[in-house]
Amino acid sequence: MDIPIINVKENNAALAEEILAAVSRVIRHGQYILGPSVESFEAAVADRLGVGHVVAVNSGTDALWLTLKALAIGPGDEVITTPNTFVATVAAIHHAGAIPCLVDVGDDENLDPVALADAVGPRTRAVIAVHLRGRPARMREIAAIAERNGLVVIEDASQAFGATLDGVPAGRLARAGCFSLHPQKILGACGDAGMVTTDDGELAASLRLLRNHGLMTRDSVATWGFNSRLDPLQAEILRMKLRHIDATIARHRRVAARYHAALAGLPLRLPREAPAEHCVYYHYSIMSDRRDALREFLRGRGIDASVHYPTPIHRQPAARGILIGRGGVANCERQACEQLSLPIYAHLTDIDVLTIVNAVRAFHREPALEALPLTERIQ
Numbered sequence: 001m002d003i004p005i006i007n008v009k010e011n012n013a014a015l016a017e018e019i020l021a022a023v024s025r026v027i028r029h030g031q032y033i034l035g036p037s038v039e040s041f042e043a044a045v046a047d048r049l050g051v052g053h054v055v056a057v058n059s060g061t062d063a064l065w066l067t068l069k070a071l072a073i074g075p076g077d078e079v080i081t082t083p084n085t086f087v088a089t090v091a092a093i094h095h096a097g098a099i100p101c102l103v104d105v106g107d108d109e110n111l112d113p114v115a116l117a118d119a120v121g122p123r124t125r126a127v128i129a130v131h132l133r134g135r136p137a138r139m140r141e142i143a144a145i146a147e148r149n150g151l152v153v154i155e156d157a158s159q160a161f162g163a164t165l166d167g168v169p170a171g172r173l174a175r176a177g178c179f180s181l182h183p184q185k186i187l188g189a190c191g192d193a194g195m196v197t198t199d200d201g202e203l204a205a206s207l208r209l210l211r212n213h214g215l216m217t218r219d220s221v222a223t224w225g226f227n228s229r230l231d232p233l234q235a236e237i238l239r240m241k242l243r244h245i246d247a248t249i250a251r252h253r254r255v256a257a258r259y260h261a262a263l264a265g266l267p268l269r270l271p272r273e274a275p276a277e278h279c280v281y282y283h284y285s286i287m288s289d290r291r292d293a294l295r296e297f298l299r300g301r302g303i304d305a306s307v308h309y310p311t312p313i314h315r316q317p318a319a320r321g322i323l324i325g326r327g328g329v330a331n332c333e334r335q336a337c338e339q340l341s342l343p344i345y346a347h348l349t350d351i352d353v354l355t356i357v358n359a360v361r362a363f364h365r366e367p368a369l370e371a372l373p374l375t376e377r378i379q
């Protein structure tokens with residue numbers, strides 16, 4: 001494809017010198033498991049998000065399931081989330097031994113608080129709210145329902161580093177924020193990585209044990225844990241990348257604003273941003289009644305538009321017999337047929353964006369634009 005959906009290689013190539021310097025720091029200090037690089041990264045994220053504790057782990061999947069485990073959520077418990085997410089959200093619930101209960105999403109593609117309220121049952125213990133595509137879920141309503149019903153709220157903030165709701169960053173909007181730091185994420189390592197953010201010191205302490213074999217000291221095991229430590233090489237690279245994160249997010253938002261202005265008026269549903277929200281546009285997700293034809297048209301022009309996610313989780317072969325649904329998932333089903341992600345990444349050029357919007361316009365028989373509208377704001 002001439003224009004890929006995401007271009008991690010190019011993003012990293014621009015930082016190659018700094019990445020090599022970060023790696024070199026670890027090679028030289030010689031602490032290759034946990035140690036100062038991991039601690040410095042955790043401190044830098046805590047400072048950035050204004051959160052009490054950050055526990056770095058080796059993936060977003062482990063961030064989620066170790067958090068459930070640390071909160072003693074497991075066999076006999078139900079955890080509510082949506083079917084419109086990456087499979088790991090639901091896998092984490094399953095691996096914790098709990099039952100995933102999938103409820104519908106709203107037009108924002110995130111957990112619908114009304115569906116959540118209807119789905120709470122006597123065995124419901126927790127809710128995982130996914131901030132899909134870098135747009136915060138409706139956390140105020142979700143928190144109110146959780147409080148009424150004594151539920152723990154966990155954020156799956158994997159796609160939303162840097163997003164805020166009412167000025168509060170993702171990762172500080174619930175009891176725990178679970179992040180993937182996979183190479184494709186807004187804050188992405190050069191390999192697998194993840195972290196949990198929380199103001200709950202006890203939870204952080206449990207997570208620190210669980211990620212490191214349950215070891216209190218080298219020879220003393222407090223609980224049976226796992227090996228889910230963040231690699232110091234990745235920690236050092238991530239700490240460096242954190243210094244560039246505002247520029248990365250600004251570029252995602254600028255691309256999104258330009259898509260928004262150039263595609264307005266076409267028979268598409270474009271993503272919206274409510275005044276209280278600051279979205280990071282991990283995906284730029286549009287809805288079209290003619291999604292498959294549009295996707296093929298774009299691919300024919302070398303533009304890699306993709307569907308996230310074509311098969312909702314409840315339709316996955318692995319889901320058979322391990323989850324429950326309450327209240328129907330009609331919005332999710334519809335969105336799975338209509339959703340299309342357009343390329344978005346820090347090094348996508350304005351010329352690429354113009355090529356993409358003109359291809360989308362050509363599909364709808366609209367004249368090409370000579371230049372991108374200069375709108376900076378999305379409403």
Ligand SMILES: Cc1ncc(COP(=O)(O)O)c(C=O)c1O
Nearest residue numbers: 059060061086088089158180182
């Ligand atoms: C919403 C969501 N949850 C969980 C994950 C799992 O993260 P990881 O691949 O780091 O295990 C991802 C990313 O891949 C994700 O996008």
